[in-house]
Amino acid sequence: FIDRFKAKASKAKQAQSRMKAIEKMVTITPPEEAARKVFTFPQPDELSPPIISIEGGSTGYTEGQPVLSRLNLRIDQDDRIALLGKNGQGKSTLSKLLSNRLVLFEGKAINSSKLRIGFFAQHQVDxxxxxxxxxxxxxxxxxxxxxxKLRAQLAGFGLGPDQADTEVGRLSGGQKARLSLLLATLDAPHLLILDEPTNHLDIESREALVEALTRYSGAVILVSHDMHLLSMVADRLWLVSNGTVKPYEDDLEAYRKMLLTVEKPVSKNPKPVKEAPKPKRANREDILALRAEVRTAEARVTKINDMRDKLAKKLADPALYEKDKVGELEVWNKKYAEVMAALERAEAIWMGALEKLETASA
Known part of the structure; x- marks a missing residue:
């Protein structure tokens, strides 16, 4: 935190405070943390960008009645994209199109010839x-x-020897979801499409999924109502509405407020406001959970920084500025701007996690 923010005027004071705290610290042997659930996704080989490109596309379930149209989309292997939109607007339809479960009615689509796609949807558990x-x-x-080797892979998704030999019908919803996730990622996909992946997962498994997606080197398309998952994983937002898909220029907090904004009638006899209950003192499990959140948030910042550095290197290539590369330059500049916006959001989440941990530990 100090290395990153000591030269930033708005955060220099906090960096100085942390520096003084570190100087006063005494090195001790840390206690063992509680065993954490983990997911282990196989890492794909790298493909040249873009891995998917769609121009002027439309798709749906019945020819002549498209659910989505005017699709102009590009996906690169380092993208983390959240699909936003109300139910019934076409998020699952787009997921099926990108996973080749639906075809284009019109327009042009180009997929990398070696592209492998993993797909997880909540219905697959059943x-x-x-x-x-x-x-x-x-x-x-x-x-x-x-x-x-197969048992080791199952163990990597939290399915130990007992669960590996238990009939699926007797497993919990979370265990079934972890098995479905494992089957979806077996081929080390370059693009992983996840439709409501946390519905059956407990809190520990959700955090394990966030950490696994942070380490994963393929592209991710997320459809989820879990705002925590979206905020920790996604660095690009697409809004699915009015029969098409467009980049969402604001952040997740603005999107959440937009969804919650409902005009309510003004009460003639407003009820007195109750005093907020005093917050309970954090216990050891709470502290461990907050530390895990800080680690995940910090790893996300590091990953986006790496993405930014790669894009900066790409934009420094003189060949990109030749006259016949104007369109390509525009794409890379736009992506750089999206990554910088994602970095700002990731840093804010990291700082918020640090502050929550410091408050709980006080």
């Missing part, structure tokens, strides 16, 4: 074979692979 075990699902997906 499509698992209930009388088979997770290990049997893995054997079907990876015939010929040693069972010890």
């Amino acid at each position: 499509e698992l074979i209930v009388h088979e075990t997770p290990l049997q699902h893995m054997i079907s997906a990876r015939p010929g692979v040693m069972q010890s």
Whole structure:
């Protein structure tokens, strides 16, 4: 925090305060933290950008009755995109188009020839074979692979020896969701599309998913009502509304307020405002959860910084400024601006997490 913000006027005071706190610290052996759930996503090889490009596209379920039209979209492998929009506007339709479950009615789409796509939707949990075990699902997906390796992969998604040999019908909703996530990522996809991935996950598993997506080097398309997941993972926002998809220029907080804004009649006899209850003192589990949130937020800042550095290097290439590259230059400049906006949001989330941890630890 000090290295990053000591030269920034608005945060220099906080950096100085932390510097003094560090100087007073005595080095001790840290206590062991509670065992945390983790997901381990296989990392894909790198493809040349863009991995998907759509121009003038339209799609839907019945020819002549498009759900989405006027689609002009580009996805690169380092993108983290959240799809925003009310239910029924076409978020799942776009997810199906990008995962090749729907076709374009019109327009042009170009996919990288080596592109692998992983797709997870909440309904897939119900499509698992209930009388088979997770290990049997893995054997079907990876015939010929040693069972010890398959069990290790299951363990990497929080499905230990007991769960691996238990029929799916007897597993919890969260265990089924983790199995579906594992099956969706087996091929190390370059693009991972997740439609409501946290619906069946407990808090620890949600945090594990956030950390796994932060480390993951492929592109991510997220459809979720979980604002925490979106804020920690996404650095680009697309709004699906009025039959099309456009970049959302504001942030998630503005989007949340827009959704919550409902005109309410003014009460003639307003009820007296109750005093807010005093906050409870944070316990050890709360502190551990806040530390995990800080770690994840800091990792997100680091990842976006790396993306910014790569884009800056790209924009420093003189060849990009030749006359026939004007369109490409515009795309890279726009992406750089989006990444810088995402970095600002990520830093704000990181600072907020640090402040919550400091307040709880006081």
